[in-house]
Amino acid sequence: GTHLARVVALHIKCPPGVLQDLELAAIFVSDAQYNRNICFEASPAVVRLYLLYNHWVAKVLLYLFILVNLSLAFFEEPAVVALPTWATMLVELLCLLVFTLRLVHYARVIPRDKFWKDPKNICIIVILLLTLVDMMVYGALTASGCKAVRWSRVLRPLLLVNVTEGRQLRRAFRSIRNALPQIFYVFLLFIFSLLIFSLMALKLLGKRDLKTLEGEPYFTNYLSIVFDLYVLVTTANSPDVMMPAYNFSFVFAIFFIVYILVNTYIFMSVFLAVVYNTYKKHLKEEVRQLVRAKRQKMSRAFLVLQEQAQEGGEPVVTQASWNQLVRMVRPDISDPHRLLLWSVLDSSSQGKAAFVQLADLLNIEVITLKSRPHPLQSLCPALYQSAPSRLLRRLVQHRAFVVLYDLIILVNAVFIGLDEDNPLIAHSEWVFLALYLLEILLKLYVFEPRAFFSRHSFWNWFDTIIVVSALVATVVNSALQSSGGYTSRQILDIVFILRVLRLIRVVDSIKRFRTIINTLIRIGPAILTFGQLIIVVYYVFAVVGMELFKDKVRFFEADSSDPAKAYCGNALLRGTAFAHFNYCKNNFNNIVSSFVLLVELTVVNQEEMDGGLVNAMETMDNELGSGPSDGAGPAPPHLMFKIASKRYRTVDALLQRMFESDLDPEDLDESSDPEAQSSPSFSNPSFSSA
Amino acid sequence: GTHLARVVALHIKCPPGVLQDLELAAIFVSDAQYNRNICFEASPAVVRLYLLYNHWVAKVLLYLFILVNLSLAFFEEPAVVALPTWATMLVELLCLLVFTLRLVHYARVIPRDKFWKDPKNICIIVILLLTLVDMMVYGALTASGCKAVRWSRVLRPLLLVNVTEGRQLRRAFRSIRNALPQIFYVFLLFIFSLLIFSLMALKLLGKRDLKTLEGEPYFTNYLSIVFDLYVLVTTANSPDVMMPAYNFSFVFAIFFIVYILVNTYIFMSVFLAVVYNTYKKHLKEEVRQLVRAKRQKMSRAFLVLQEQAQEGGEPVVTQASWNQLVRMVRPDISDPHRLLLWSVLDSSSQGKAAFVQLADLLNIEVITLKSRPHPLQSLCPALYQSAPSRLLRRLVQHRAFVVLYDLIILVNAVFIGLDEDNPLIAHSEWVFLALYLLEILLKLYVFEPRAFFSRHSFWNWFDTIIVVSALVATVVNSALQSSGGYTSRQILDIVFILRVLRLIRVVDSIKRFRTIINTLIRIGPAILTFGQLIIVVYYVFAVVGMELFKDKVRFFEADSSDPAKAYCGNALLRGTAFAHFNYCKNNFNNIVSSFVLLVELTVVNQEEMDGGLVNAMETMDNELGSGPSDGAGPAPPHLMFKIASKRYRTVDALLQRMFESDLDPEDLDESSDPEAQSSPSFSNPSFSSA
Structure with a gap:
């Protein structure tokens, strides 16, 4: 095509070829939508x-x-x-x-x-x-x-x-690396403060002949003071470390309080603040580059498809080629939905500025609420529309129905807590299962099944899967029990877990709780990126730990009579607190123990982890009050759209939304100067700018 | 005055009286400057x-x-x-x-x-x-x-x-109270999650006949499970609480890891995020009201002073009455400084919009850098301008001088760390004192003394006070020692503290460190408000605790032979860990012990405290790079001004600065409609809106 030659010429590194205009534009739009920078x-x-x-x-x-x-x-x-x-x-x-x-x-x-x-x-x-x-x-x-x-x-x-797909993960690592220099200076200052306080402690307490609880000299060795005070920052040895001095005179309590104030509260807060700010700053910069690259790609797609509306006027993309494009990019979008998108764009103008928004619009999940008739109504309308049927449907849709089932769940919770060896309790399980099954069937009778099991009805899916699995597991369990009198502990465990999980459903009835849970689900993808990062770090440490420490500490089963059991099979541990507390299973003997051990170590030193989440949840609060959906205006009357504005198809979209108010309009400009289009920010900004 | 009648008429509740226009305007400006709403x-x-x-x-x-x-x-x-x-x-x-x-x-x-x-x-x-x-x-x-x-x-x-003056404290309490409803819902959800997990733990682990380290049945009682898992959220009993289950099978480790993930990380982060967001939101609203009240007061002052420049033109305040006003509000401002302020305002316009800024301008600390000649130059110019004197002055101002003294401080640190009973070490103290004294004298020789001891030279004051006190204390100590051979331990302690404090000076030489310290000093007032809040809460708890628990636990001196010493004088504590770890001094027997005990309890449960500081330090990072001062432009050539932009005279000014970018321009409008001026937001917004 003629436009194609222009586009490809702009894209200096990629030599021109022969290709359908539309196909190329569709690829550009799709790349923009998913922020691919290839x-x-x-x-x-x-x-x-x-x-x-x-x-x-x-x-x-x-x-x-x-x-x-x-x-x-x-x-x-x-x-x-x-x-x-x-x-x-x-x-x-x-x-x-x-x-x-x-x-x-x-x-x-x-x-x-x-x-x-x-x-x-x-x-x-x-x-x-x-x-x-x-x-x-x-x-x-x-x-x-x-x-x-x-x-x-x-x-x-x-x-x-x-x-190529590890974009989020690379971004997270890069943001952490960029925050390091700032953190380093705070860390140095913290170390300096630690050394000064230790020196003061040595001078004030070292000569007083105080003894620790174990009768050892207290605060006489500089290095051990530094270590003790370092541990005090994590509050792990508070108040033991200060008790000998405090018992001697209450004046020394002031020293420790000032120390904790300066090093635990102020310095740790400065750490948190610096990490939070630099992480946020760099993330903002990355999102800015992302948005710029997206606009560039959309401009390119526009250049391919543009037509001159009238002499001297702005070039536009006609509705016909626009329709073809969207049909290629997202074949799953229905005709009315596409019409809706067009009307949203059309309301401003048909020019480039409107076209560029397409990538973002495609990332908004729009749920088409088709008011399809219930299949039973088509099959036997007389029965479905009869007076008892109508009454039943009204009852099920009534608020009291929800309250009734919340009460049933609460009663169920009490029954679960009671001893299940009691035959009455054991049989009550069947009653509850029947009640839950009845609830699902009633709802299916009232609501259109495809709407009930739509992609976004999280709680309906949750209910059905839990109840059906519980039914299957309970039946299997009973069959095993009645056939051979043998009970599989594993199946029973699964039954118990499913029973308890069923109780979670009560959360959905309370609007405030639903909002909090929805927010957590919404930031799920961002947490998953963080989870990947953790796995990368843990895996490296676990492998290194296994090579260094495997079989250094051994675990003996409870019924073992080996004398080495008392010291975890390592004579060095004889009489230590580690062996006393029976920590033998905390070892590096295989990948599972290593991961559990690393989690334990993380939990004990969990100070600095919360900062990232605050960031991701900043918008949460503003939305806690508002309703979960906004109706979209100009739609054909036979259809209803619901913008699932709380969910983002990609983490990038969530990030872009988060920083929307912070980004300047100039940042969002796609640098319309053609020469600037092959700027370094475009070619794989994810790692090449590193 | 004629304007006065108008102003007072607006202010409905305050009946008119006879008063100097200027005096009233000055009060309005001063009220606006300090955000007084009386x-x-x-x-x-x-x-x-x-x-x-x-x-x-x-x-x-x-x-x-x-x-x-x-x-x-x-x-x-x-x-x-x-x-x-x-x-x-x-x-x-x-x-x-x-x-x-x-x-x-x-x-x-x-x-x-x-x-x-x-x-x-x-x-x-x-x-x-x-x-x-x-x-x-x-x-x-x-x-x-x-x-x-x-x-x-x-x-x-x-x-x-x-x-009346506890405005900041009331604001903090109000913000906390406003955040409570939001926190309450998250807390309920957290409790729900805790109960569900406990129920699951009871079902999965209760029937397995596991034993804790002490040989007691493990996870068989629902309420004790709830308690154990609640404590696990604070990570205080990790990993002990999970070891019996983990020793039984590694599958149960997954249960505990999921629990910690959900309740410690996700829920605590949601808590933090909700507290942070609601606190910030309400603080922003308070600052908005504050700014609006300030503008109203400034408009009132303008109404009092305004004059019609020309027929039909905008009313203005003439430079003459403006000068008188500023002289009344801030008599300490020098004439050139006032001229600077006027020229800053004048550059925009002389109208109301410019006048309203005066309250904020007065809150900016401007340091007048007068290039006064050194007193020695006036006294004996020949000596002071001689070649050796000039060389000395160049040496002292050289970068190497700072590095040399940093090295001396480091050597001093090593000497302090060594045993002071060694006579060489003991005598070296005199050398170091002499060196530090020499440094201060040299600096006083080079720099103008009044500039050296200006109000903003924190480190010069710090140095001089520390060195002079150390000199006095050391002399007193030596005098006591040589006279009676008696060494007062208190004086020696003071000498040691002063010696170590001297080392802090090294921080000032490194620019990055200085920036961090300056930021901390800058947010000091905000932290002080928080400190007052803590004292209020601690005091109430301490008084209640003293009434309830005084003399329940008693402390015995180390040389006491009372058998009750082993159990802190309370038979109930016989054989407990409390008595074993010698915690007897952690009691409510007087106000000091009570405070120390409350601090200890805070430190152990210190999860949620960091949020507030992040907020206050948000701007810190952006300023970590930039220089500490900006030169102001249009000033007479014989004077230099330095805007001490890092310091705020009031906490309110700091808060206003923090939210500057968040406040809409409409919010800052002083609602120029005269009828709206007695809006409820003005009359004591601090508590009456509660």
């Missing part, structure tokens, strides 16, 4: 490869193999379930092959020089090569009977960061 | 009383008597230093008299109906009456030999909240 050549062959690369099946497969690769730690030495080395090696080789293929695919899509300039590609290549080398060395060494260490396992979680 | 009658007598009421001596006296009243707890039963009851009663009566006089003074200033409508006045009256009644009842009961409780002592800290 520079591809505009030739038909490459575009086909590019579409394949972005296909959801390819992505799911990639993540599946990353998961398989990570979970190899369960089966490798030290293993939870031991598998022969050749088996895990074979699976790992398969994973490496898949990663290589994915990388080659990526290399075919983007221009060669871009590929080699991108640090994340280099990272993946290095990881793959190192893993191969390590596997060969390990194989050779173990074959010759030497001791070998599979050190490349530390690199596995890094793949999660460096794949 | 409605006074505009008669000369009342205005005189009003000025007296706002005089700093009156305020200092008031706070002094509040302090005396609060510190009576040191001398009353249970006392730190016991005084006879009649003495403390007499002092308390004196305090009550002062508070009554202050209240009567206030009642004379503001209109009668306003006085009785203001809850804070009612509060003070009720507190005073209750205290009197309590004193009489207590006196009568003790005289007749009955046991009596001085319950009105709980009310004492409430005076701090209810005096």
